[in-house]
Amino acid sequence: MNQFFERRYIIGGIFIALSFILLGRLFYIQIVDDRYELYAHKNVxxxxxxxxxxxxxxxxxxxxxxxxxxxxxxxxxxxxxxxxxxxxxxxxxxxxxxxxxxxxxxxxxxxxxxxxxxxxxxxxxxxxxxxxxxxxxxxxxxxxxxxxxxxxxxxxxxxxxxxxxxxxxxxxxxxxxxxxxxxxxxxxxxxxxxxxxxxxxxxxxxxxxxxxxxxxxxxxxxxxxxxxxxxxxxSLDSRIQKLGEKLMKNKVGSIVAIEPSTGEILCFVSSPTYDPNLMIGGPDRGANYTMLYKDPQKPLLVRPIMGTYPPGSSFKPLSALVALQEGIITPQTTYLCPGRYLANRGKPKCTHVHGLVNLSSAIAESCNGYFAMVFERLINAGGYKNTEANYTKWRESVMNFGLAQKLHLDLPSELKGYLPVAGFYDKAYRKGGWRSSTILSLAIGQGEVDATPLQLANIECVIANHGFYYKPHLIKSIGAKKIIKDEYLLKNNVGINAEYFEPVINGMQSVVDYGTAHGSKIPGVTMVGKTGTAQKVGQARNNSVFVAYAPRINPKIAICVVVENSGDGGTWAAPIASFIVEKYLKDSITRRESGITPDYYINSNLLPEVKVKDKKAIQADSIRKAKADSVKKLNLKSAKIPARKTSAIAKVVAMLPNQKRR
CATH class of the missing domain: 3.90.1310.10 (Penicillin-binding protein 2a (Domain 2))
Structure with a gap:
């Protein structure tokens, strides 16, 4: 009987405890925790x-x-x-x-x-x-x-x-x-x-x-x-942007124009381009993207910052400035050009005999021999034991201008170009086994040097400003308050004294006044520039390069134009640049003494022919690739110089005898 009563109390206690637990849970759910209320609200x-x-x-x-x-x-x-x-x-x-x-x-x-x-x-x-x-x-x-x-x-x-x-x-x-x-x-x-x-x-x-x-x-x-x-x-000026895209129609290359006094980019053309309305969305967007992606001319590539090219003779003014700063040469330093550089078994060659030239005339006439001499003096200073140290110092001076590094433009996917460290040549020729003559092609902007059009335009800003540049950027201001990033207001000094720029600029003005860009001279505007011609592996023709700024006093625009697979710098790039410069400065294009007109360049087609392979050719390529892969597995070496990464746009030409002037 007692056991029965004890069990009754235990069972009753359990029921009471469960009741309190349930009541407490109900109180928590309804009063404390609002999750269930939210769940209910979500239903309505x-x-x-x-x-x-x-x-x-x-x-x-x-x-x-x-x-x-x-x-x-x-x-x-x-x-x-x-x-x-x-x-x-x-x-x-x-x-x-x-x-x-x-x-x-x-x-x-x-x-x-x-x-x-x-x-x-x-x-x-x-x-x-x-x-x-x-x-x-x-x-x-x-x-x-x-x-x-x-x-x-x-x-x-x-x-x-x-x-x-x-x-x-x-x-x-x-x-x-x-x-x-x-x-x-x-x-x-x-x-x-x-x-x-x-x-x-x-x-x-x-x-x-x-x-x-x-x-x-x-x-x-x-x-x-x-x-x-x-x-x-x-910062873009849509007037010259649209003109630039017309001038580069049916051509591969790019145009970059910058305001030297601010670093604001005025023109940013990548060609071939595409209609951005194709990518707004909707049922056709996927097909449009596939079409652009598969286009052999790569219109989705942002060539001003992703295309890398040997700068060719457009690099010579920079080389001269570094040599002047180091005291290797003076504006009066002369060189007797017999049409080739005799100190290196006649390489590099010039297109003709220049005779006696000084710094300004060597730039104006683009004398390869003069700049080969200047480069060797720089690298050989203090004897051959200093070759590596002198090269490293020269490379650092060049990088101060923005080469071989990103300028950190406010766009994604910028490439930094290329200029090898001394270790690259140590691996290729063994440490101490290379000299200035080994890398002499660098003196004329070829060999193992690549630059983007943005970098080449930025160098012109440095020259226009006599020794400094502002970081290039594409957005001028943000919001109604016209906010601008602080980094765009900082001067970037390149370490070259201002007095060394005038003799270089004199030579560059002569390039336009009576040299290789004479046909692109703008009536009433003093333009300072330099043509360049650089080979590209696998191309039938050279890349046409032109860099410039204008006017000479109080510069308003610096520009780089690259037209791939087209010929000399003065033939295509210089005229296109001159039209952009004049349109920006005068909002019109006047008749030139040379007779060139924008319509000729707008209507010219320089696109490379796209070859479509048949099935037999594709099978043959597959067989050749399989054989090549077998050779690689055997670790057979096919070249002295170690391979390095190159862009899809331009590959390095390392063999100096194949280089051409400008």
């Missing part, structure tokens, strides 16, 4: 994302280069998709049932309970007709979304494009982005994504059991407004 509240207008991009004169247009995106919550007239829905969208099922399966794999994209960028007209019948298609919704449009269809590589974000970038964003959002992929759109994207807003809508909106939740008390992205004012 829909959050509508308000996408902000992406910031517009203007040119330096306020001309609109990029703006926004409104389209509509259809999204779906798979769990809420009920019985619907699939055929009618597909008919409205212009898709078939197989496409419908494919899209729905993809959304369900992402999450059956979360909203995900179903069909992007429908027109306002389609939106109007679909909105009226949206209640017939439960689980689907339509939201407005701004997209980019490009009124002038120019500067594609500078502007870049936006695209749908990837899962990896969503994860890296810390929750800011979600599936279906757009993000800058290339160009300024990528570099200034944080400024351009703005801040999304949220509207909380009450919906009924069929998902039909019934008004704002709490009268909008919890809604947030979308904040538009910042306006970017670029």
């Amino acid at each position: 509240i829909r959050q509508v994302i308000q996408y902000p207008a992406r910031g517009p991009i203007l040119d330096r004169n306020g001309v609109l280069m990029v703006s926004n247009a409104l389209v509509y995106d259809i999204s779906v919550i798979p769990r809420e998709v009920k019985a619907l007239d699939t055929l009618e829905f597909c008919k409205l969208l212009g898709i078939d049932t197989a496409d419908f099922n494919k899209r729905l399966i993809k959304a369900r794999k992402y999450s059956p309970n979360l909203q995900s994209p179903f069909y992007k960028q429908i027109s306002p007209q389609l939106f109007a007709s679909l909105q009226e019948r949206l209640s017939e298609f439960p689980g689907f919704r339509v939201d407005p979304h701004p997209i980019r449009i490009y009124p002038d269809s120019c500067a594609a590589q500078f502007l870049g494009y936006i695209g749908e974000i990837t899962q990896s970038k969503i994860e890296k964003s810390g929750g800011y982005y979600r599936l279906g959002d757009y993000i800058g992929i290339t160009g300024v759109e990528a570099s200034y994504e944080a400024e351009l994207r703005g801040q999304r807003g949220v509207q909380n809508k009450i919906v009924d059991s069929r998902g039909i909106p019934k008004g704002s939740y709490a009268d909008g008390a919890y809604d947030t407004l979308a904040v538009p992205g910042e306006r970017l004012t670029s």
Whole structure:
């Protein structure tokens, strides 16, 4: 009997304890923890994302280069998709049932309970007709979304494009982005994504059991407004940008023009180019991207910062400045040119006998022998035991001008070019086994030196400024307050005294006044420049290079033009540069004494012929590749100089006898 009563108390105690636990849990759920309240609200509240207008991009004169247009995106919550007239829905969208099922399966794999994209960028007209019948298609919704449009269809590589974000970038964003959002992929759109994207807003809508909106939740008390992205004012002048793209039509190469007094980039042409409107999105975007990607001329390549070229004779003024600073030569130093450099078994050669030349005339006539002599004096100072140390010092002086390093332009994917360290030659010829004569091709801007067009234009800024440059940049100001980054206001001194620039500039002016660029002389404008011609492995012809600035007093524009596979620097690059310079300075192009006109260059086609291989040729190539791979496996050495990475645009020409002047 006692045991019975004891058990009754124990069981009663257990029930009482359980009751307290349940009551405590109910109190926590209903009073303390608001998760369940939120879950309940989610059944009647829909959050509508308000996408902000992406910031517009203007040119330096306020001309609109990029703006926004409104389209509509259809999204779906798979769990809420009920019985619907699939055929009618597909008919409205212009898709078939197989496409419908494919899209729905993809959304369900992402999450059956979360909203995900179903069909992007429908027109306002389609939106109007679909909105009226949206209640017939439960689980689907339509939201407005701004997209980019490009009124002038120019500067594609500078502007870049936006695209749908990837899962990896969503994860890296810390929750800011979600599936279906757009993000800058290339160009300024990528570099200034944080400024351009703005801040999304949220509207909380009450919906009924069929998902039909019934008004704002709490009268909008919890809604947030979308904040538009910042306006970017670029440094580009759309007048010369469009002219540059016309002049480079059907040619491979680039144009970079910079304002020396600020570092602002005025013209940024990469050719061949493409219409940026092809990449705004919609059902054709994928096909457009594939077309551009497979184009053998590589229009997606940003050649001003990704194309690397031997600078050729355009490098000679820089070599002269370094030698003047080191006290190796003076402006009066002379050289008797017999048409070749006798001190190195007649290499390099000149195109003709120059006779007695000094610094300025050697630049004007582009005497290879003079600059070979200058380079050897630099490298041989103090005897052959100092070769490596002298070369390292010379290389550092050259790098001060911005070569062989990134200038950190406000665009992604910039290459730094190439100028080897002394160790490169130690590996090639053994330590102490190379001399100035071994690397003499560097004296005339060839051999193992590559530079981007941006770097070559920046060197002209240094010369124009008599010893310094401002960091090149493409965005002039951000937002209404016209904010500019502090780094763009800093002078970068190159370590050359100002007095050494005048004799070099005298020679460069002579290049335009009566030398290899005489045909490109601008009436009423004193232009200072240097032509260059550099070979490229596998090309039938040379690259045409021209660098310049104008006017000589109070310079307003520095420029580099590279036209691949076209010939001498004075034939193509110099005329194109002169038209850009005159258009910028005078807003017109006058008749030249030489008779050249922009139309001739606009209408000329220098694109290399694209050879299409038949099946037999492809099979033969496969056999040759297999044999080559077998040789590699045997570790057979085929050359003295170790291989190094080269760009897709220009490869190094290391053998001096094959080099050509300018």
